[in-house]
Amino acid sequence: MTTPHDTSAQTAQRIDAMEMTKHRRTPAPDTPQTRAYIRLLEEVSNFQHALVQANPTAEASDELIAKLASVRETLEQAAVPEAERLYARGELSGGEMQVLMPPLTVEHVDDHEFRAHTVAGEFAMGMNQAMHGGVVSVLFDTAMGRLAMGTEMLSARTVYLTTQYRNITPIGERLDLTATVDTVEGRKKFISGQLWHGDTLCAEADSLFVAVKPGQQ
Numbered sequence: 001m002t003t004p005h006d007t008s009a010q011t012a013q014r015i016d017a018m019e020m021t022k023h024r025r026t027p028a029p030d031t032p033q034t035r036a037y038i039r040l041l042e043e044v045s046n047f048q049h050a051l052v053q054a055n056p057t058a059e060a061s062d063e064l065i066a067k068l069a070s071v072r073e074t075l076e077q078a079a080v081p082e083a084e085r086l087y088a089r090g091e092l093s094g095g096e097m098q099v100l101m102p103p104l105t106v107e108h109v110d111d112h113e114f115r116a117h118t119v120a121g122e123f124a125m126g127m128n129q130a131m132h133g134g135v136v137s138v139l140f141d142t143a144m145g146r147l148a149m150g151t152e153m154l155s156a157r158t159v160y161l162t163t164q165y166r167n168i169t170p171i172g173e174r175l176d177l178t179a180t181v182d183t184v185e186g187r188k189k190f191i192s193g194q195l196w197h198g199d200t201l202c203a204e205a206d207s208l209f210v211a212v213k214p215g216q217q
C-alpha cells in the first residue's frame with residue numbers, strides 16, 4: 001500500500017487573513033483549466049456519495065485503492081500553495097468549488113441578509129436519511145461567514161456558533177438557508193440563521209463574527 005506524499009512543506013503557508021480572503025473570494029478565471037477543475041470536483045462529490053452507498057467486495061476495494069493511489073499521485077504532482085489554489089475560490093467558499101459540504105446556491109446576499117438553497121447527497125448523512133449535525137453547522141458557518149463579510153468582502157472569523165436542531169434535516173430534498181445580521185457593534189456582527197425544508201424549520205443558529213485586524217491569521 002502506498003502512503004500519501006506529504007506536500008504540506010511545499011504548499012502550507014500562512015499570510016495575512018485579509019490578503020487570503022481577497023484571493024479566496026475572487027472568482028477563479030473562467031478558463032478551460034477552471035471549468036475542468038469544477039467537473040473534477042463534481043466527480044469527486046459523486047464519488048463520495050457512491051462510496052457511502054457501496055459494499056464493494058475485498059477484490060473491488062483493492063482495485064479501487066490502486067486506482068485512487070494513482071489519481072492521488074497525479075494530484076500531488078500538481079500541488080500549489082493555498083494562495084494560488086482554485087479550491088474554494090469565488091463569492092462563497094461553500095459553492096461549487098469545494099467538496100467539504102453540500103454546495104450552496106446563493107440567491108441573495110447584501111450587508112443584512114443572505115439566502116441560499118442546497119440539496120445534500122448521502123455523503124452528508126448522519127443516520128436514517130437525516131443530515132449529520134456537523135454538516136448542518138458547517139452550512140450555517142459558511143452562510144453566516146459570507147454574510148459577515150458583507151458587500152465589502154471583509155475578512156471575518158467565527159467567534160461562536162450555536163446550533164439548535166429542531167427537526168430532521170432531510171437528505172435529497174431542497175433546503176433553504178437564510179441568515180440575518182441582527183446587531184453590529186464595531187468589529188462584531190451578531191448573526192442568526194434558519195435552515196428550512198419547505199415550511200419545516202430544521203435548525204436555527206446564533207453566532208458572533210469578528211472582523212480580523214491587519215496582521216491576524
Ligand SMILES: CCCCCCCCCC(=O)SCCNC(=O)CCNC(=O)[C@H](O)C(C)(C)COP(=O)(O)OP(=O)(O)OC[C@H]1O[C@@H](n2cnc3c(N)ncnc32)[C@H](O)[C@@H]1OP(=O)(O)O
Nearest residue numbers: 088093094098100141142145157158159160188210212216
Ligand atoms: C471550504 C469551505 C470553508 C468555509 C468557511 C466559511 C467561513 C468560516 C469562518 C470560520 O469558520 S473561521 C474559523 C473558526 N474561527 C476561528 O478559528 C476563530 C478563532 N479566534 C480568533 O482567531 C480570535 O478570537 C478572533 C480573531 C476571532 C478575535 O480575536 P481578537 O483578539 O481580534 O478579538 P478579541 O478577543 O478582542 O474579541 C473581539 C470582541 O469580541 C468579543 N468576544 C470574544 N469572544 C467572545 C465570546 N465568546 N462571546 C461574546 N463576545 C466575545 C470580545 O469581548 C471583543 O468585544 P469588544 O470589541 O466589544 O471588546
